[in-house]
Amino acid sequence: MKLGKLKRSVARIILVLGLLSVSGIVASCAGTGNESPAQSVQVIRNVTVIDGTGGPAQKGVTVVIKDGLIDAVSVDAIYDTNAEVIDGTGMTVVPGLIDMHGHLFGRGATETLPQHETYAKLFLAGGVTTVFSPGSRDPDAVIEFRRRIEAGESVGPRIHLAGRYVDKGQSVVSWIDGFGDVAEAESYFEPYLGELSALKLYTGVDRDFGKKAVEYAHRNGLFVTGHIGAMTVHEAVEIGIDGLEHGLYTITELVGEAGYPAIICATANADVDSPEATRLIRMLRDNDVYITPTTVVHLAMKGDVSVYPYDWMRFLSEQGRAVWSDLKGTVLSLPSEVRDCFDRAFENHLRFVARAHRAGVRVLAGTDPIPPMVSPGLSLHLEINYLMAAGMSIEEAINAASLSAAEVLGVDRSFGSVEKGKVADLVVIDGNVLEDPMSLFNTYRVYKSGVAFDPSELRQSAEGGIR
Numbered sequence: 001m002k003l004g005k006l007k008r009s010v011a012r013i014i015l016v017l018g019l020l021s022v023s024g025i026v027a028s029c030a031g032t033g034n035e036s037p038a039q040s041v042q043v044i045r046n047v048t049v050i051d052g053t054g055g056p057a058q059k060g061v062t063v064v065i066k067d068g069l070i071d072a073v074s075v076d077a078i079y080d081t082n083a084e085v086i087d088g089t090g091m092t093v094v095p096g097l098i099d100m101h102g103h104l105f106g107r108g109a110t111e112t113l114p115q116h117e118t119y120a121k122l123f124l125a126g127g128v129t130t131v132f133s134p135g136s137r138d139p140d141a142v143i144e145f146r147r148r149i150e151a152g153e154s155v156g157p158r159i160h161l162a163g164r165y166v167d168k169g170q171s172v173v174s175w176i177d178g179f180g181d182v183a184e185a186e187s188y189f190e191p192y193l194g195e196l197s198a199l200k201l202y203t204g205v206d207r208d209f210g211k212k213a214v215e216y217a218h219r220n221g222l223f224v225t226g227h228i229g230a231m232t233v234h235e236a237v238e239i240g241i242d243g244l245e246h247g248l249y250t251i252t253e254l255v256g257e258a259g260y261p262a263i264i265c266a267t268a269n270a271d272v273d274s275p276e277a278t279r280l281i282r283m284l285r286d287n288d289v290y291i292t293p294t295t296v297v298h299l300a301m302k303g304d305v306s307v308y309p310y311d312w313m314r315f316l317s318e319q320g321r322a323v324w325s326d327l328k329g330t331v332l333s334l335p336s337e338v339r340d341c342f343d344r345a346f347e348n349h350l351r352f353v354a355r356a357h358r359a360g361v362r363v364l365a366g367t368d369p370i371p372p373m374v375s376p377g378l379s380l381h382l383e384i385n386y387l388m389a390a391g392m393s394i395e396e397a398i399n400a401a402s403l404s405a406a407e408v409l410g411v412d413r414s415f416g417s418v419e420k421g422k423v424a425d426l427v428v429i430d431g432n433v434l435e436d437p438m439s440l441f442n443t444y445r446v447y448k449s450g451v452a453f454d455p456s457e458l459r460q461s462a463e464g465g466i467r
């Protein structure tokens, strides 16, 4: 298949359709009957589809992409004889994935650094067509980068963001500037309201501060997620928070407020079967508060990189490799009694996620790609596998990384599933994901608005790019 030619012709059509926004109105304005050259029709035939709704996978399906939209998903779809056809035998189609903890900065040698271009390519190569960044180091630069992507000057996923972290007073993170009070936060955020999808509350936010911040956000159409600490989960739910990041490691009622590294043993020793845990889980479910466990970032605390089954080193610059040896040094210098807690903490975290999922809590897939081995794109596939280790079926785990996340972002009318009429954000996997969920790593083709990207090309151009 001549991908270059295909890309150009589809790109032309996309220009005709106008810039695709993240606002969820794409399907209606894109469906207004533009003439479509024959090459604009792309077909994946005889493929297994996991459609993102959580429903059972279907085999032997033909997926038709036309003018940037999904035109058909059925066993007997009819398509133009001039269409570009991929024989999908032995392959799987999933929706464009959504990383709900998809930052665009990472850990640098001495501090965190923006990694926009490289991360964006890696996200896309991994089939991640949408990221939600819960907190930015430099919101203005991310907003400008998003504009570049939308204008076709850079390649990357659709970006939703929470902007500057909301913390109270002096944050535990040196570069986060906390706000003195919520009025100060409001005047800061006022000019950003049109750019943001959410606010992110950080560890120093207490109940009173949080309550006002949530009211402000909801009044302005933003959802609120939190990496909480000073506030309990009960309090966060009471004040109307919409999501909680990092799973058991930040469930203060069960693990306390311990910082790193004490949090590792606190998490190992938490009782996730206690009546308190049961009450908390019911509370999350009854109030539709989602959790994003970011399991793959917790692995980094162990310092054992063999748990990352992909070649993350190839994307690091020399400087980035220095970051890794520095991080490894930190982990290996932890007291042995702390390191001995790691595996139990990790298993406990997964048991908590499993209980929450079984009880009906919305669990979403997110990665938090700050440490160098949590590679954008690739680590989301690993997270999906861990969600399965926590009891999800493959269909449920894909749903957590697609339609369920799109619902939280408020874009599910146009995105998040492989369904007729939706924007053609989808991923062709070279492998049978039903039989081998690890084959998610083998992305063969990624479509964003029907524009085809070659993952191996993207990954090659991202080599050595992480600072």
Ligand SMILES: [Zn+2]
Binding pocket: 101, 103, 134, 135, 368
């Ligand atoms: Zn984060």
